[in-house]
Amino acid sequence: MADYFEEMGWQPLADGEAPDSLLHFARLLMDFGMFDVLGEDKKLPPPAAKEAVKNLEEKKCSDADEKCTICLKEYTAGEIVKILPCKHDFHPACILPWLEKTNSCPVCRHELPTDDENYEQYRKEKIRAKQREAEIENLHNSMFS
Amino acid sequence: MANNIAAQRIQREFKEVIKSDEVAKCAIRVELVNDNYTELKGEIAGPPDTPYEGGNFVLEIKVPETYPFNPPKVRFITKIWHPNISSVTGAICLDILRDQWAAAMTLRTVLLSLQALMAAAEPDDPQDAVVAKQYKDDQEMFRLTAKHWTAKYAGGPGGNPDFEMKIRRLTDMGVEEDQARVALSSYNWDLERATEQLFS
Ligand SMILES: [Zn+2]
Numbered sequence: 557m558a559d560y561f562e563e564m565g566w567q568p569l570a571d572g573e574a575p576d577s578l579l580h581f582a583r584l585l586m587d588f589g590m591f592d593v594l595g596e597d598k599k600l601p602p603p604a605a606k607e608a609v610k611n612l613e614e615k616k617c618s619d620a621d622e623k624c625t626i627c628l629k630e631y632t633a634g635e636i637v638k639i640l641p642c643k644h645d646f647h648p649a650c651i652l653p654w655l656e657k658t659n660s661c662p663v664c665r666h667e668l669p670t671d672d673e674n675y676e677q678y679r680k681e682k683i684r685a686k687q688r689e690a691e692i693e694n695l696h697n698s699m700f701s
Numbered sequence: 702m703a704n705n706i707a708a709q710r711i712q713r714e715f716k717e718v719i720k721s722d723e724v725a726k727c728a729i730r731v732e733l734v735n736d737n738y739t740e741l742k743g744e745i746a747g748p749p750d751t752p753y754e755g756g757n758f759v760l761e762i763k764v765p766e767t768y769p770f771n772p773p774k775v776r777f778i779t780k781i782w783h784p785n786i787s788s789v790t791g792a793i794c795l796d797i798l799r800d801q802w803a804a805a806m807t808l809r810t811v812l813l814s815l816q817a818l819m820a821a822a823e824p825d826d827p828q829d830a831v832v833a834k835q836y837k838d839d840q841e842m843f844r845l846t847a848k849h850w851t852a853k854y855a856g857g858p859g860g861n862p863d864f865e866m867k868i869r870r871l872t873d874m875g876v877e878e879d880q881a882r883v884a885l886s887s888y889n890w891d892l893e894r895a896t897e898q899l900f901s
Pocket residue numbers: 624625626627628629646647650
């Protein structure tokens with residue numbers, strides 16, 4: 557049994573610990589897109605983790621480099637730009653305010669880690685759910701093809 | 702205001718939209734409304750093979766000071782019959798204008814997405830519940846109604862003598878024309894039910 561819970565990413569409640577019903581409620585709202593109703597920015601994922609932002613790669617632009625897709629200005633040679641893990645690059649002054657607002661790349665939506673525990677938990681569960689779906693699909697295919 | 706990030710970015714986008722192919726094809730356009738780039742007027746041509754074909758739809762675009770970190774506020778000025786657009790206020794239900802916005806998107810992306818929305822409505826995520834219901838229950842009725850609205854408000858082709866006659870019956874009774882059109886459209890052009898609703 558323990559393995560099953562581990563696989564699902566669930567942790568048993570400690571003695572005297574109550575389930576975090578607020579978290580469950582928040583998840584329910586997210587799943588049904590209810591944050592829309594509650595306010596404009598509520599559904600945006602939280603800001604990128606401070607550590608991840610601090611450790612972003614940088615590079616010096618050469619002449620051949622293109623433009624920053626946030627301000628649409630062309631890079632000048634020698635200018636320092638920040639590079640996200642997805643390899644999209646931006647001016648520091650352009651990408652940092654965005655990452656303070658939400659954790660994804662403005663071009664491809666690649667997600668950076670966040671400092672928000674609830675959101676990270678929610679995201680882990682989403683990924684697991686997807687994996688499970690793929691596994692079931694594989695199983696199904698191997699059984700019926 | 703004219704020197705902040707939002708204004709500079711809009712200036713650059715302006716050139717981008719003006720240069721793009723879609724403008725050459727007369728499909729989308731943007732115009733300045735004031736000098737400080739906070740308000741713009743957008744125009745979208747109704748997509749071909751839709752009830753909006755031949756119409757020209759005007760949009761109000763308000764650029765927040767925090768643009769491009771927050772999306773522009775967009776609504777239809779031209780009245781339109783569409784499940785994801787309010788037939789009364791022109792308010793739009795489109796994900797990229799809300800939580801799916803990203804700083805790398807531009808006015809061009811927004812206008813092209815709206816054009817795509819006009820070509821493929823999403824009735825399960827409606828802005829106007831009455832229109833969405835008609836869209837799901839009676840596609841042909843929806844098509845005729847949307848086409849009539851395009852002809853009336855967006856300069857589209859073709860009239861509809863039957864619809865016109867019913868509207869006249871109501872205006873003869875002192876109902877305001879737009880109001881008569883909304884009531885009839887909402888009740889699948891059933892004159893009796895529309896009258897009942899207007900005078901109840
Ligand atoms: Zn930039």
